[in-house]
Amino acid sequence: MAETVISVRGLVTAFGRQVVHDGLDLEVTRGEILGVVGGSGTGKSVLLRTIVGLNRPQAGEIEVLGRRVPPRTEAERAALEGRIGVMFQDGALFSSLTVRENVEVPLRRVTGLAPRLRRELADLKISMAGLPWDAGGKYPSELSGGMRKRAGLARALAHDPEIVFLDEPTAGLDPIGAAEFDRLIRGLGDSLGLTVFLVTHDLDTLHAVCDRVAVLAERRVLVTGTMREMLDVDHPWVRDYFQGPRARAARPAGGQG
Amino acid sequence: MTETAAQIETVAEDAATRLCLSGRLTLAEVPALDRALSRVGAERPVTIDLSRVERMDTAGAHVVTRLEARLAAEGKGARIAGASPAHAALLETVAAAEPAAAPAPAARRGAAERLAGVGRRVAGAGRFGAELLDMLGLILARLARGIVRPREFRLTALVHHCEAVGVQAVPIVALMAFLIGIVLAFQGATQLRQFGAEVFVVDLIAISILRELGVLLTSIIVAGRTASAFTAAIGSMKMREEIDAMRTLGLDPGTMLFVPRVLALLLMLPILALIANAAGLVGGGIMAWLVLDISPPMFLTRLVEGTDVANYVIGLIKAPVFALIIGVVGCHAGMRVRGNAESLGRQTSAAVVTAIFAVIVADAVFSVLFAEIGI
Ligand SMILES: Nc1ncnc2c1ncn2[C@@H]1O[C@H](COP(=O)(O)OP(=O)(O)OP(=O)(O)O)[C@@H](O)[C@H]1O
Ligand SMILES: [Mg+2]
Numbered sequence A: 001m002a003e004t005v006i007s008v009r010g011l012v013t014a015f016g017r018q019v020v021h022d023g024l025d026l027e028v029t030r031g032e033i034l035g036v037v038g039g040s041g042t043g044k045s046v047l048l049r050t051i052v053g054l055n056r057p058q059a060g061e062i063e064v065l066g067r068r069v070p071p072r073t074e075a076e077r078a079a080l081e082g083r084i085g086v087m088f089q090d091g092a093l094f095s096s097l098t099v100r101e102n103v104e105v106p107l108r109r110v111t112g113l114a115p116r117l118r119r120e121l122a123d124l125k126i127s128m129a130g131l132p133w134d135a136g137g138k139y140p141s142e143l144s145g146g147m148r149k150r151a152g153l154a155r156a157l158a159h160d161p162e163i164v165f166l167d168e169p170t171a172g173l174d175p176i177g178a179a180e181f182d183r184l185i186r187g188l189g190d191s192l193g194l195t196v197f198l199v200t201h202d203l204d205t206l207h208a209v210c211d212r213v214a215v216l217a218e219r220r221v222l223v224t225g226t227m228r229e230m231l232d233v234d235h236p237w238v239r240d241y242f243q244g245p246r247a248r249a250a251r252p253a254g255g256q257g
Numbered sequence B: 001m002t003e004t005a006a007q008i009e010t011v012a013e014d015a016a017t018r019l020c021l022s023g024r025l026t027l028a029e030v031p032a033l034d035r036a037l038s039r040v041g042a043e044r045p046v047t048i049d050l051s052r053v054e055r056m057d058t059a060g061a062h063v064v065t066r067l068e069a070r071l072a073a074e075g076k077g078a079r080i081a082g083a084s085p086a087h088a089a090l091l092e093t094v095a096a097a098e099p100a101a102a103p104a105p106a107a108r109r110g111a112a113e114r115l116a117g118v119g120r121r122v123a124g125a126g127r128f129g130a131e132l133l134d135m136l137g138l139i140l141a142r143l144a145r146g147i148v149r150p151r152e153f154r155l156t157a158l159v160h161h162c163e164a165v166g167v168q169a170v171p172i173v174a175l176m177a178f179l180i181g182i183v184l185a186f187q188g189a190t191q192l193r194q195f196g197a198e199v200f201v202v203d204l205i206a207i208s209i210l211r212e213l214g215v216l217l218t219s220i221i222v223a224g225r226t227a228s229a230f231t232a233a234i235g236s237m238k239m240r241e242e243i244d245a246m247r248t249l250g251l252d253p254g255t256m257l258f259v260p261r262v263l264a265l266l267l268m269l270p271i272l273a274l275i276a277n278a279a280g281l282v283g284g285g286i287m288a289w290l291v292l293d294i295s296p297p298m299f300l301t302r303l304v305e306g307t308d309v310a311n312y313v314i315g316l317i318k319a320p321v322f323a324l325i326i327g328v329v330g331c332h333a334g335m336r337v338r339g340n341a342e343s344l345g346r347q348t349s350a351a352v353v354t355a356i357f358a359v360i361v362a363d364a365v366f367s368v369l370f371a372e373i374g375i
Helices: A044-051 A074-081 A099-107 A115-128 A133-137 A145-157 A175-192 A203-209 A236-243 A245-250 B027-037 B058-074 B085-097 B111-148 B155-165 B167-193 B198-239 B242-248 B253-292 B296-306 B309-336 B341-373
Strands: A004-015 A018-029 A033-038 A059-064 A067-069 A084-087 A163-167 A195-199 A212-217 A220-225 B007-012 B017-025 B046-056 B078-081
Touching: A004 A044, A004 A195, A018 A044, A018 A195, A018 A220, A033 A044, A033 A175, A033 A203, A044 A059, A044 A163, A044 A195, A067 A074, A084 A145, A099 A115, A099 A133, A099 A145, A115 A133, A115 A145, A115 B027, A115 B058, A115 B085, A145 A163, A145 A175, A175 A195, A175 A203, A175 B085, A195 A203, A203 A245, A212 A236, A220 A236, A236 A245, B007 B027, B017 B027, B017 B058, B027 B058, B046 B058, B046 B085, B058 B078, B058 B085, B111 B253, B111 B309, B155 B167, B155 B198, B155 B253, B167 B198, B167 B253, B198 B242, B198 B253, B198 B296, B198 B309, B198 B341, B242 B253, B253 B296, B253 B309, B309 B341
Parallel strands: A033 A195, A033 A212, A084 A163, A163 A195, B017 B046, B046 B078
Antiparallel strands: A004 A018, A004 A059, A059 A067, A212 A220, B007 B017
């Protein structure tokens, strides 16, 4: 299980004069669920976009599933796209398609898939993401914020990718819905051997689903480790984050630092 | 990886059929797998053996779950055997998530349904007209309020829209009218020369441009440029809930968005029509000079003597009405935009078509009206 599926070395990204990452290193192994945390604006979403090849870095090497990112040819890009799924921070659903059609989009690249079966698979994913069956026929603008998140997840998982990238999937969900979401991600991780790159601020989610946490600060990955190891890190931000009042409340009972 | 494609093997045992699935049961294999599994007969009990499956994802699990359900419903039942713990867990997750058969509403088609459709469209057209009147009323009320309470009035926005609606439209409007003047003079000359009545070409140009074409064609061009711009701007704000945000902040979209736009049109369309009239007369005059040897001074004399100033006034009376029509249609279509990008495009083109159509209808009404009162 020690196969590395994402490796980032010496990553530098910048927008104009603003340097977002400077010499960032990160490795993710197959089947693990990695939580990425960091203050607002530390570049978590930018890191995600860079790893999936939407952002061209200034320097550094990125490999996803053994392939170089950003891909150099169309064929390389297509091969990679079929194996990863992305859920964007604000859903990024196609507004002119219904939820079901949105979820069917990644399935359309499978050659020979009958429309009926494609529809069934889309409905299955919609239901797995915790949406009611009649949500499939609705347009994104007719959904609540939390339902849009779920629809985004359903689309990210539609083609059974090996790695999913989730940008704050539980933000804006009610606590019960968020807990269900956590269970869903954990369950998929276990039964599908899914690798998950999870950006989140939600301490409950970190406790419930993440095998390992990476902290983004000072333009690089400051530390990585399990939630328990985070408690021993001697860095002001990390201490405040994992030992603040909210963190204490979120820690599972008995899990004393 | 040494995984193999999905394979199916059928072994007949004494009491049941054993269906051995092996290899990858993944999305890429699912189309072929589904076709093969749909041929599995349901005459005998079936054991679905998953012990040699190397990999399975939700798509594969779905196909297996569905096969099991079909065999259970049609035949002697099915049983899944030999699944690894991970695969069993996945099958369970998928089976639990399978949506209950979605009640597909059967599309009714028939004479009655078609008749009802016609009725719905007629009622819809009526509602559309009522909504337009609603918008007109709202804009007039807000305009009136702006006169009573000028502090609420947004002068900066008005100036900005005047530039976009008026100043930037001057070149295209002037060029269009100039060319129309040329065409009229040329066509008129060819016809009138047959009767030796060349000099009446001046009357022809003057009356048709001042009374009808100047303002009508200007309005059509403005409808094309401006109604669509209004719809796109207001519609994209509607789409991103900016208009709802304005309402919650106590800002009235009527005052903030509609009034400056419509007022800009009301001010600029008559001016544009004036420019079009002048450009049309210049174009006609040049052509008359070149083709018919009617010198510019002669053209002017004939123009002043032969053309009643009423023609000019009648032309310009229509301008504010056309401006109101274009503004109301554009703003209204913007507010009809729903949450998706496609509806924005649909409403934008609908706004242009509706505005041009309404302007031409209004022009026809004016013609009848003026004919009735004899001017
Ligand atoms: N396209 C862009 N152009 C310029 N600057 C950008 C762009 N995208 C992101 N940035 C900047 O990069 C920095 C990191 O942004 P990013 O969206 O990754 O933050 P984040 O860590 O995801 O924050 P949050 O937790 O609020 O989502 C910010 O300062 C942002 O202003
Ligand atoms: Mg972000």
